[in-house]
Amino acid sequence: MERPLTQHINFNRTSLNLKDYVSVGGYQAVHKALKSMAPQDVTKMVQEADLKGRGGAGFNTGMKWSFVPMNEVGQIKYLIANADEMEPGTFKDRMLLEGNPHQLIEGMIVSAFAIQANISYVFLRWAYKKAAWLIEHAIAEAYAAGYLGKNILGSRFNLEMHLHTGIGRYMCGEETALLNALEGKRATPRAKPPFPQVSGLFGKPTIVNNVETLSNIPHIINNGPDWFKALSLTSDAGTKLYGISGKVNKPGLWELPMGTTIRELIEEHAGGMKKGFKFRGALPGGASTDFLVEEHLDVKMDYKSVSAAGSRLGTGTMIILDDHTCPVGFVHNLEHFFAQESCGWCTPCREGLPWTERILLSIENGEGRMEDLDLLEMHTHHLGPGNTFCALAPGAMEPLQSGLKYFREDFEKHINEKKCPWR
């Protein structure tokens, strides 16, 4: 089983420096793309590989690049690595950032070449201090080795790269809010259209890709689209970093073929549930995805299958709910997070999320009323996609709506017993 993304990551030793990385075949993709490929061919290859965005939305990466205008000479364009990993329960990008920063940088160089961007940024989560240090050094090494800067490898392609550390807002994971933040403005999302591919950072064409997405690029260039597709067990190509947190024996993160089932993840890789704990449900791809329950254990963890089961693959890092944990308290904790991370731009999110949080808290404290459940249902309807300015509130509603669906009796029990049965 191939593990292209993590094959060189070993946390028992220091992360790969430039020399290490080159010695295991690093920067070959830069040589190949910049010296022997046309930018459009790189895009085409990535498009054919069917690499879907690993940040959660799952949009075809090559397709996204293909919207960038390519015929204007001298046009300023930007490439941005979205490393603002703040989805609760998600820690996959951190592994790539800390384990093999040059892999990301190489991916960014090739991607920037594909869209002919000459300026690139790594937008990093503020709390990832170690990653910041490593990336800064890796960028310096890449400049020194001529992989960044002017006329890279004699190809006449120029690229500068900068590290930007955010101040810790979940909102910055949304690509247009990230652009505003990078411009020094409030991290509020922007209206689309225009899409960033056409008018992004400082009004110029911009591509924002997730760290895992970009880290895949060198391998696709080196090995080709067919190889990439063959890595997967299903129709969604490649490998995936899957993670599990919760009351399992071995919580962790594994690179596995796309389409590995939930059951395999929990039982084989995470070593099964801890003794005395029973599986009740899981958020398959971070806090902003719908619960899946026991009946879904054989669902394949790829974009299509998880979606068909009524949730989203999201980041592919799972949070498990067990029978010792109160589902109301669990959801309340999530809504508290989302209400706090709302940017305050649009009404439904700004005012609706704190309301759901207050209701959940009162139910959890045994002060809920049955009509509160109607109010929660109302919010799950009215905060749906399209009703709010961006995807934050609809995402926040996913664990709530599925929680109400699968754990309704637990909610009702809180209200009837006027207390939390787990306390």
Add this chain to the structure above:
Amino acid sequence: MSLEVKKMAIIYIDHKAYEVTPGKNVLETCLTLGFNLPYFCWHPAMGSVGACRQCAIKLFKDEDDTRGRLVMSCMEMVKDNMYLSIDDPTAKAFRAQVIEWLMTNHPHDCAVCDEGGACHLQDMTVMTGHTYRRFNYPKRSYKNQYLGPFINHEMNRCIQCYRCVRFYKDYAGGKDLDVFAAHNHVYFGRAEDGILENEFSGNLAEICPTGVFTDRTLKAHYTRKWDMTTAPSICQHCSLGCNIIAGERYGELRQITSRFNGEVNGYFLCDRGRFGYEFVNSTNRVQQPLIRSKSSDATDKQSLYHYLKNILATDKIIGIASPRASLEANFALRKLVGKENFYQGIPEMEALLMRCILYILNTGHVHSSSLKEMESADVVLILGEDPTNAAPLMALAIRQAVRREPIQKGEMYIAHPTQTKLDELASNAAHLSPDEIARLGYAIANALNKNAPLPENLNANTLKLAKRIARILKKATKPLIISGTSLGSESIIKAAANVAFALSTDDKKASLSFIVPECNSMGLAMMKAPSLMHAKETIENGKANTIIVLENDLYRRSAKKEIDTLFNLCKEVIVLDHLHNETTGKASVLIPVATFAEAEGTMVNNEGRAQRFFQVFSPKNENFRESWRWLDEFRQFKDGINPEELKVPDDLMTEMVASMPQFKGAEAVTPDADFRMFGQKIPREPHRYSGRTAMLANINVSEPKPHEDSISALSFTMEGYKGMPPAPLIPFFWAPGWNSVQSINKYQEEVGGSLRGGDPGKRLFPKMPVLEKIFMNHIPPVFSPLPGEWQILSLPQIFGTEELSIYTPGVAERAPKPYIAINKKDAKSLNIIENESLQVQIQDQNYTLPVRIKKELPDGLAGIPYNIPGMCGIGWPAKGTLKKGKT
């Protein structure tokens, strides 16, 4: 018109077809069609951002789609064959839900809120049908800030529509209001308590859909909108003639709001215009007639008539007109004294500049731009003006033409001796002496057209800049040149004209706009009378012995010594004015008159647009009569006719147009006094006006008969025509369900466009070329400062320069204290540093002034704030000597 050129789109709203203008958003289209669709964050002048989610409607893929999806109507553009539903149950429920969300934290303090009764949030809440509050948790609360004398802050009422920051920062270029914090704790205010610095802060009170930002001057004498008697009026505080609504209660002027005029001020006003009204309520008003020679006590009307009868019959009288009095008042004076004895009450220099401006605008080769047109200019060239201070709303209009967010639109070049606020948006701001500004202008014109004269000995930098500007101007499709009288330079005005002439072709005229000193400077200049200097000569030569001064403090016009001499030579000095000032102090006969709020009249703004203002209320003091009424009465004495209720402004205007055809059109800017809508007058009071039977009960329990208005189509009552009056006669904006100022939507042909029936006012300048286009040649030599002598510059101040607005305590608070500005080099040569005192001598007058270093000022120039209290009565252009020290 637009119907013919634009292809219309067909859209279907709830299964009914409508023909609409494409390219507009669905929200404004629905509003134009008359639908009551609620909204908050969208504003016609500021566009859509999709934040509040209040205007949600259903959009269907096609005729057969029954599910549809919720969209924000402000974010969707009208397309042909669009299927929409406003009444869709999901959309209605969502809109009601948005209000419920917004109201979760709103304090529901309408009863004690200044916005109550004129509140967009109230209107929208009622419109969506939200009534019952299901959120039963504590509300969040905020600390309010002190924001200065104009604006009150009450953050708890905020519904986070973001309009305030979008207006203040993005639209008006303000720096000190922002949004802080996040999620449901976002805070709109300053980083810390303090005066809002921006010149347009007052608009926050109208922009804010609820009571977060309210008019602090109104708070001091608060009245609900529905309890105010209001009339359409014109701002008196600069030459732009912004349209205002002035409101009164209990004989006191309470509030000024913007009266939308698509061609002039649009939705906005500057803070001087909005808050400068308090002079009307001042205790310094002239209350009663006074005949000083007979008694130091006030006299009555009869004694006054008696006394004046002799003077008018026997004395040789000249009349001094005023640039702040209406055409009617000035014309009544002209009729009284005769054309040959009629003088403009302005110094010769100003009269010369105005003659020059009038000549240029009357050639018909340039287009005198409206503020609306300025907003779409693609290149702006400003020669020797600081619009933010001299004509603030013009600065706001220019900002829209060139501001860089979200995309850069136009380009701007500025030449002014000091930094101006607009510099931040300019591609180049050159700080030059007035002479060098003129030379730059001439050089630009020459670079555009070789027939225009080129200054000699041009310095290389000026020439290079001129060529660069000419190149940009040449490419422009809508170039705009701005100049004016502020620096007192004929050469600059003529240079600006040359640039515009050089750009104008037979089929496309360049836009040229002049900022002139006062609200009716243009109208007065059009009367073509000699200046104050000539009036003085006439008196000195003994050709006249009595002077009538109309609404004019001559001590602001010329050196004190000269005016003293003038008055001392007169047998009688008859002064008509509404406030006591140095001139009224010299009056032998003093006659109180009405202010704009108590009078009707016509004025001509800088664009040449004649506009009518109407009486807001009839004052309790019966002596507060319109100047034109007094003067026309005096004329009848003089002619031996007994006074009778006489001319209405309409008659005066008709007569004036007959004797001065240059005013043709000014008589037709408003429906005349006989105009009726279905036989009814247009009420100044809204139908909810309260307390009419009780408000004077402490004086007399019988309700007095309402004052009758015989001079206009408006009435001083709440009875009358309830529909939409013609645009020039709109006393207030109100529509069923729309109590707030947002009801303007209902008065416009298309939302955000002109008022129904066309925006009021009539431009008096010729549209077609009437004179030959001859380039001007008045090139000054290179400016070289003489040792020990400084050229004094007049620097207009938004707060302080204007005579009447300074009576508002808040305006006085914002006005600068006297100072003198020089550059670093000159300061060094005088061995002086910032804030130290300089002995300044200007025309025999000595001032001790603190120094302000303006490093951009060219050598040999010293700037003083123009006509602020304590610095009036300087003859321009002025030179001065500067010495260090206090004595």
